[in-house]
Amino acid sequence: MKRKVHLFDVVNALLLSGVVVATLYPFVYMAAVSLSASDYVIRNEVTIGPKGSISTCTTWF
Amino acid sequence: MIKQVMRDKYFLLLLAPVLIYYVIFKYVPMFGIVISFKNYNLFKGIWDSEWVGLKYYIQFFTNPDAFELIRNTFLLGAYKLLFGFPAPIILALLLNEVRWSIYKRFVQTVSYLPHFISVVVVAGMLTLFLSPTIGFINDVIKAFGFQPINFLMEAGWFRTIYVASGIWQEAGWGSIIYLAALTTVDPQLYEAAEIDGAGRWKRMLHVTLPGIAPAMVILLVLNAGQILEIGFEKVFLLYNPATYETADVISTYVYRTGIVKGNFSYGTAVDLFMGVISFIFVFSANYASRRLGETSLW
DSSP states (O other): OOOOOOHHHHHHHHHHHHHHHHHHHHHHHHHHHHHSOHHHHHTTOOSSSOOSOGGGOTTOO | OHHHHHHTHHHHHHHHHHHHHHIIIIIGGGGGGGGGGBTOOTTTHHHHSOBOTTHHHHHHHTSTHHHHHHHHHHHHHHHHHHHHTHHHHHHHHHHHHOOOHHHHHHHHHHHHGGGGSOHHHHHHHHHHHTOTTTOHHHHHHHHTTOOOOOGGGOGGGHHHHHHHHHHHHHHHHHHHHHHHHHHTSOHHHHHHHHHTTOOHHHHIIIIIHHHHHHHHHHHHHHHHHTSSOOOHHHHHHHOOGGGHHHHOOHHHHIIIIIIISOOHHHHHHHHHHHHHHHHHHHHHHHHHHHHHSSOOOO
């Protein structure tokens, strides 16, 4: 018996993607904040990736 | 008796660390309860301080803050149980319905992550995310054209923040137990239910849920016992004088008055009172589950 994809499967996958985003985003955000140059953090411009080139980050290494 | 001890000596040896732990860290400190009936003086010591009977208990119950403290503790615990208890069950049921196993494992792994960071870090992250100036939650609120909310300074938001962050941190981890319980459900039951014409919803209702009911009952009993034992650290890290109205719970009050202000006897009395209530909760939850279903802890 071949099972077809129900609407529920799609809704379920979307719901769980929501769970993934909700749990993972804070981690990604914290990682980005910790790697960004501090003036970008203060100006609230960090979203997903770190901002500021390595040369501006005097705290690196 | 001695014969039995000799026969089971290795089992007793295995049990010993647990017993010693409980005796040293749980039972011996219990003798400290005695200072709640004495006017404890650091210089006189426990034995030489004079007895005052129930003075500190009366002092607590005549304190106008007492009602607010008990209400806050109870409500915080009740909301945590009400929303935090079903969350891992729902997550486990949703995960159970996923057919693509790689995706299922990915979601599981990701949802465990927050469990491994400490409460202090979670509190720090919450302070950052909920900040009215640089927090991304307020960015979203601003993007929809509303005024930013200073979440951590408003008493009305405290319980929501506490419960929601608790769910965020523990739902994935909590779902492990239910997923393990789900694997013990006999697949034949699903097949039989399918042949009888049960849809997905009916199969979940009549096969899956009864299958994990024993695990649910035991966790409910355990959680109901902790309803008043609200984690001290998290409240302590998230509250501030502006939110005492809803956030101040018994354990933080005991810390502030008992340790910070040095009223050791009074703090002990309040804490013992909370312990008694907590015990009643565990006991009645267990009694209820034994009456309603077959499972109970003792």
